[in-house]
Amino acid sequence: MLRDITIGQHFPGNSPVHRMDPRAKLLLTIGYIVILFVGSNPLGLALSTVFLVVAYTVAQIPLRLITKSLKPIVPILLFTAVLNLFFVPGDAVFTLWVFTVTWQGLYNVMVLTVRIICLIAGTSLLTYTTSPIVLTDALERLLAPLAKLKVPVHELSMMMTIALRFIPTLIEETDKIMSAQKARGAELDTGTLRERVKALIPVLIPLFVSAFRRADELAMAMECRCYHGGEGRTRLRKLQLGGLDFVLTAVCIAVFVLIGFSGTLWGMLPL
Amino acid sequence: MSVIKVEHLTYIYGEGMPDATVALNDVSFEVERGEFLGVIGPTGCGKSTLITHFNGLNRPTKGKLLIDGEDIWAQPKQIRRYRFKVGLVFQYPEYQLFEETVRKDISFGPRNMGLPEEEITQRVEEAARFCGLSPEMLERSPFELSGGQKRRAAIAGVLAMRPEVLVLDEPAAGLDPEGREMILSQVKEYHKQTGATIVLVSHSMEDIAKYADRVLVLQGGEIAMLDTTANIFARADELVALGLSVPEVTKIFLQLRAKGIAIPTDVYTVKYGRDILMDALKRKGGGQHA
Structure with a gap:
């Protein structure tokens, strides 16, 4: 679904x-x-x-x-x-x-x-x-003049890239957690609105926990590869x-x- | 009577879409009541898809799934009944923990069953004991526990429902040898004490050899083999061809046999192997003395 x-x-x-x-x-x-x-x-x-x-x-x-x-x-x-x-x-x-x-x-x-x-x-x-990556790349280039006004253009576009990249991962994760809670008898798609909102807690909490864990791991992996923001960074694909x-x-x-x-x-x- | 009966089950992901893939193709077999069934197969062979059919998380595209002789999809609204009968422990189950305390988390399943409060307390404590969680751990936050403890708390959450069939997908993945041993021996203990049926999915041939009575080998969404553990591991060549392997001890004995030593092919546990070797040595030793 x-x-x-x-x-x-x-x-x-x-x-x-x-x-x-x-x-x-x-x-x-x-x-x-x-x-x-x-x-x-x-x-x-x-x-x-x-x-x-x-x-x-x-x-x-x-x-x-x-x-x-x-x-x-x-x-x-x-x-x-x-x-x-x-x-x-x-x-x-x-x-x-x-x-x-x-x-x-x-x-x-x-x-x-x-x-x-x-x-x-x-x-x-x-x-x-x-592709989303190319799209944020384009956005970064188009907004580049704003960097002169101290707008963190590169950081914003990196955030966007990461967010887009993790949508499928989080969807998969949500599916898994929902299955696990259903296996313990959770009812996610029946009941009144109030009951349904309450039923989402067992799904949302593990999802947030794992999202934070992933964020931590990703930050670590980026630092291990010496990522330090946009300054002096060159590109693999140059837009021409x-x-x-x-x-x-x-x-x-x-x-x-x-x-x-x-x-x-x-x-x-x-x- | 068999507890789970799979009849011509076919499951297709994204049916009708251009990228539809057949995960299971016309699979039929039975799980006997009270047995310990091992399920092995290379990655992507349909193991996980198969076990999520056992408690109705996936609905067969074609074919039927019977539990205690009842078609579980005869009344889709009643599907939750079978979720309590067939307890499913997913891979990395610790990621499903969500409550403030371990006790509350373990009681999530029994509470969904609508049991009275006393019964819930009793079941939670029993499940915790089974999984080696001390009473003071029950009052702690599940997020404070170590990796192995979290895993055991999550498994306790399923055991507390007292399922007649316990299905585990790689319950020991990513744990150290001690943690592995602990979890699997506890599963075995549950099997012995309650007489529940166990289905264990694993990539570790050692674990399967040690615990399973029968083994189901899946390959490309179809059953490649289904036989007793001894007979399965005697077919080492075929297993290797499927991208699987046999326990180390079996490898050694097959090599010894290839060197012309008269020993059986069905050696798959170290204990049995030792007995056979001692026997062979005794015979040899006895020969010298005579």
């Missing part, structure tokens, strides 16, 4: 999207998020969706993975959809008891749903095609922008600009 988490999962590959510089990918993803909100009109969202489908195809990531990463946010989607459907004032389509469905409501639901799906799918593409990065970035920016102006274009259409 805990193994089914897909958000943030990395799918190794050798497509142009995989090979692209992670800094460019990171910035373009942020750009895409912004543009999703700027171009929140039918034309803009259609273009955003097409862009996404093309990007997934180039990256050779199966589209059905999107449905998997969407699963956890289905409740949020439904909630916003229901709210918008019934509580947006405007011209009524039909009335059901005290609820009135309006054209404006329907329009909002459509825009919101597509936007959230694109948002999740777009950011997922970044993590699908970029290449021709591919410039071409892909240029194409993406062109599409983003188009989506950005889609609102104006949409207004010009004779509807």
